[in-house]
Amino acid sequence: MSQKATAITGWILTILLAFLFSMSALMKLTLNETGLVQASALGIEAGTFRMIGVIEILSVILFVVPRTGVAGALLLIAYMGGAIATHVQHQQSVAGVVLIEVLIWLTASLRFPELGRRLIRYGEKNLG
Template sequence: MSPKIRNIIGWVLTAVLAFIFISSAYMKLAGGAKAIESATGLGISADAFRMLGVVEIVSLILFIIPRTGLLGTLLLAAYLGGAIATHLEHHQSIMAPVIIQCVLWITATIRFPELSRRLMGTPDSYIRQ
């Protein structure tokens, strides 16, 4: 795959993830009655729920910026891990956070070739960019 196509795919997937996380964070920050009720049902206070929205936005910003993208990837992966654990604890489906987690890692390996090299254990001399 040419570097130009790889770059385009990486940024399209980044935009999809940005839409998902911004929508989720907006719901948490807006704090509608239904959202707060849902959070309370999971044992999360309204203040903690809003803080999760802030964490999502900060992590997403770090992910979008190329220089801090790897840090953002790790923070979003950790956030989604917590979401998966919370869903499991409350006997809810984990499919949505698992799928988002997979798309996150696919996007990160496309956008950050150094991450792909580390994960695959490929020496730098064998990777063409």
């Protein structure tokens, strides 16, 4: 894939993820009734639900801005790790959240090639 195609693909995925996480954060920030009911079922109170939305939107902003994109990607990856743990704890399917996690990693690797190269080198050095 050419550098231009890689860059375009990275930005398309970034926009897709930013939209997804922004809608999710908006539900949390506005204390959407449906989202609040689902959070309550997991034992998450309204104040905590809203704070999660703040963390989510700040992470998305950092992810979209090129200069802070790596930090934002790492924050979103950590956020999704928490979502995976919550799903596992409550015996819910993790397929969707794992897919989003993989999409974040893929997007970060496309947008920040050095990050992808470092991960590959780390894997070769330590895993194989």
